[in-house]
Amino acid sequence: MPNILKINGLEKTYSSGNKQLTVLQNISFDVEKGQTFSIVGPSGSGKTTLLGLCAGLDQPNSGTIELCGQDLNTLNEDQRAQLRNKNVGFIFQNFQLLPTLTALENVSVPLELQGSKDAVKNSLALLEKVGLADRVHHYPSQLSGGEQQRVALARAFANAPSILFADEPTGNLDEETGEKVIQLLFELNKEAGTTLVIITHDLDLANRTQQILRLKGGKILTNERTTVQ
Amino acid sequence: MSKNTTWLFKMAWRDAKASRVRLLLFMASIILGIAAVVSIQLFSNNLKDNIKLQSKALMGADYTIDTRQEPTERAQAIIDSLQPDAKEINFVSMVAFPKNGGTKLVKVRGLDGAFPFYGSIDTEPSSAADTYQDLGGALVDATLMLQFDVKPGDSIKVGAITLPILGSLKAIPGSTAISTSVAPPIIMPYALMEATGLIQFGSRKEYQFFYKTAETFNLEAFEKIIDPQLKKEEADLDTHTSTSERLGKRYDNVGKFLNLAAFIALLLGCIGIASSVHIYIKEKLSAIAVLKCMGASRMQSFLIFLIQIAGIGVVGGLIGALIGIGIQELFPYLLKDFLPFSVEISISAQPILIGVFLGLFMSVLFALLPLLRTWYVSPLEVLRVDEKGAQEPFKVRVAVIAAVLIFYSCFHFGY
Numbered sequence: 001m002p003n004i005l006k007i008n009g010l011e012k013t014y015s016s017g018n019k020q021l022t023v024l025q026n027i028s029f030d031v032e033k034g035q036t037f038s039i040v041g042p043s044g045s046g047k048t049t050l051l052g053l054c055a056g057l058d059q060p061n062s063g064t065i066e067l068c069g070q071d072l073n074t075l076n077e078d079q080r081a082q083l084r085n086k087n088v089g090f091i092f093q094n095f096q097l098l099p100t101l102t103a104l105e106n107v108s109v110p111l112e113l114q115g116s117k118d119a120v121k122n123s124l125a126l127l128e129k130v131g132l133a134d135r136v137h138h139y140p141s142q143l144s145g146g147e148q149q150r151v152a153l154a155r156a157f158a159n160a161p162s163i164l165f166a167d168e169p170t171g172n173l174d175e176e177t178g179e180k181v182i183q184l185l186f187e188l189n190k191e192a193g194t195t196l197v198i199i200t201h202d203l204d205l206a207n208r209t210q211q212i213l214r215l216k217g218g219k220i221l222t223n224e225r226t227t228v229q
Numbered sequence: 230m231s232k233n234t235t236w237l238f239k240m241a242w243r244d245a246k247a248s249r250v251r252l253l254l255f256m257a258s259i260i261l262g263i264a265a266v267v268s269i270q271l272f273s274n275n276l277k278d279n280i281k282l283q284s285k286a287l288m289g290a291d292y293t294i295d296t297r298q299e300p301t302e303r304a305q306a307i308i309d310s311l312q313p314d315a316k317e318i319n320f321v322s323m324v325a326f327p328k329n330g331g332t333k334l335v336k337v338r339g340l341d342g343a344f345p346f347y348g349s350i351d352t353e354p355s356s357a358a359d360t361y362q363d364l365g366g367a368l369v370d371a372t373l374m375l376q377f378d379v380k381p382g383d384s385i386k387v388g389a390i391t392l393p394i395l396g397s398l399k400a401i402p403g404s405t406a407i408s409t410s411v412a413p414p415i416i417m418p419y420a421l422m423e424a425t426g427l428i429q430f431g432s433r434k435e436y437q438f439f440y441k442t443a444e445t446f447n448l449e450a451f452e453k454i455i456d457p458q459l460k461k462e463e464a465d466l467d468t469h470t471s472t473s474e475r476l477g478k479r480y481d482n483v484g485k486f487l488n489l490a491a492f493i494a495l496l497l498g499c500i501g502i503a504s505s506v507h508i509y510i511k512e513k514l515s516a517i518a519v520l521k522c523m524g525a526s527r528m529q530s531f532l533i534f535l536i537q538i539a540g541i542g543v544v545g546g547l548i549g550a551l552i553g554i555g556i557q558e559l560f561p562y563l564l565k566d567f568l569p570f571s572v573e574i575s576i577s578a579q580p581i582l583i584g585v586f587l588g589l590f591m592s593v594l595f596a597l598l599p600l601l602r603t604w605y606v607s608p609l610e611v612l613r614v615d616e617k618g619a620q621e622p623f624k625v626r627v628a629v630i631a632a633v634l635i636f637y638s639c640f641h642f643g644y
Contacts, residue, residue, distance in 0.1 A: 078526040086524070113529075
């Protein structure tokens with residue numbers, strides 16, 4: 001399978017006063033198209049920083065990131081945004097729904113940005129798939145945490161992304177709701193054939209993916225395939 | 230309209246709908262500033278127009294000749310050759326009300342002839358204005374009558390003579406409630422002035438002669454010839470046009486004061502805009518980061534909020550202009566004691582258009598600095614909030630502040 005994400009010699013440093021804080025050091029790995037991939041590690045290991053870099057939300061100090069065949073270092077902020085709109089979906093720990101938009105409007109945004117004519121129709125179908133057909137006109141504040149994450153799932157799949165990044169997708173949910181959301185995530189992923197990259201603390205969740213990258217102190221500890229097919 | 234533009238308007242509307250309370254606060258700042266500017270501008274325009282239109286009624290005649298001493302032989306010859314249609318002697322003196330022994334400093338005006346030729350003397354009863362000269366009675370300022378509890382039929386003692394009060398004087402062309410508050414006017418027949426014994430050598434008195442001319446008469450040319458001759462004789466010629474111009478200049482000062490008030494209201498409005506948009510945008514930064522994360526460009530994120538602010542500026546400007554029109558209707562009542570004429574209010578389109586444009590311009594300009602932050606928000610903020618927050622470059626900030634200062638200077642000095 002071809003690689004959808006290629007990371008080579010990645011390094012990220014932050015300045016804090018006069019000090020330089022190295023968050024990621026010599027990171028190299030590939031993610032195959034259609035693969036489920038998890039990045040695990042303790043707090044402060046650089047997981048979220050790595051996600052930000054992989055998705056083109058931030059830029060590395062050195063190293064290269066190739067996402068969907070495009071070298072992110074050669075793209076400016078707006079070009080990276082365009083690439084994300086066409087190829088990338090996101091799920092966040094704190095849902096990150098737009099509070100002033102209804103569930104339907106939230107799901108429609110990525111499609112509308114693409115200029116899709118069927119934004120509403122497709123969004124309604126996705127909301128129905130995640131079991132929220134009766135909540136389409138509700139604002140995020142009128143939905144429970146589980147419902148909000150399901151809206152976020154529908155939004156993440158709205159633009160039929162090639163790759164989906166999930167940052168601690170169950171971090172703000174109770175165990176039961178979290179499990180339902182994860183089941184739904186894997187179902188939708190299988191159905192759409194999307195590459196899935198999950199950042200998590202949860203080793204049980206990581207073990208449900210095909211490959212696990214372990215980070216510690218900004219360095220790769222291991223990068224192993226699991227038995228999941 | 231392209232799909233992208235339609236989407237921007239759609240997003241601006243969706244977000245505005247859900248943020249209406251905050252945006253109404255922002256709109257209130259615009260309405261306050263625009264209402265002040267429009268009402269004052271409209272009233273100033275109406276004041277100028279009314280002074281021009283009512284110039285004859287303000288003077289009561291086409292032109293007058295006045296002198297602070299008994300006219301010299303040469304001046305009298307000129308006055309007589311022009312054949313005055315009415316004349317007056319006036320002076321300030323104490324008068325007494327025999328009914329209750331009250332005394333008061335008043336301006337005694339002895340009139341002869343059908344003055345005023347334009348406008349009218351407003352009295353109660355109204356017939357008193359037409360009969361006081363023939364009946365040998367006096368018209369006494371209405372407030373003064375109230376103050377001393379005298380009524381038509383009572384009498385007033387002016388110098389050596391006592392006159393019956395025929396009516397209360399409510400208004401006479403050329404005088405205001407404020408200007409007559411120190412020495413309220415008493416009008417009596419010119420023929421009885423000598424009998425008061427108050428016109429003596431050394432008395433502070435003024436002689437006035439009133440003239441009515443044909444519509445076609447060239448007053449400007451006439452003034453140029455006659456006025457210099459009268460000046461030499463310590464007399465003065467005033468036409469209704471020159472008087473209205475002088476009055477216009479005097480009310481220009483009122484206009485300047487009102488404009489200063491409008492400027493302060495606008496300043497407060499602008500501060501309100503800047504602070505409410507600052508808070509509003511600060512609350513939106515995480516949503517902007519999400520939009521950018523999903524693929525919105527910097528320009529799209531910026532335009533969504535610019536459209537909102539501009540839309541509110543136009544609507545606020547329009548509401549402010551309409552409120553301004555309403556407020557200007559109150560000015561004639563508030564300022565009636567200072568104005569020697571009634572102000573007819575008319576509405577012109579110009580100040581309303583200026584109001585709407587100013588609403589749009591000031592809202593965008595004063596919101597620009599906080600709005601620029603939307604451009605610099607990093608999509609990374611969806612994962613990690615930057616404690617320093619999005620900050621526009623120093624040069625951009627300086628440019629916007631300079632634009633704001635230029636706007637203020639233009640507005641302030643433009644008036």
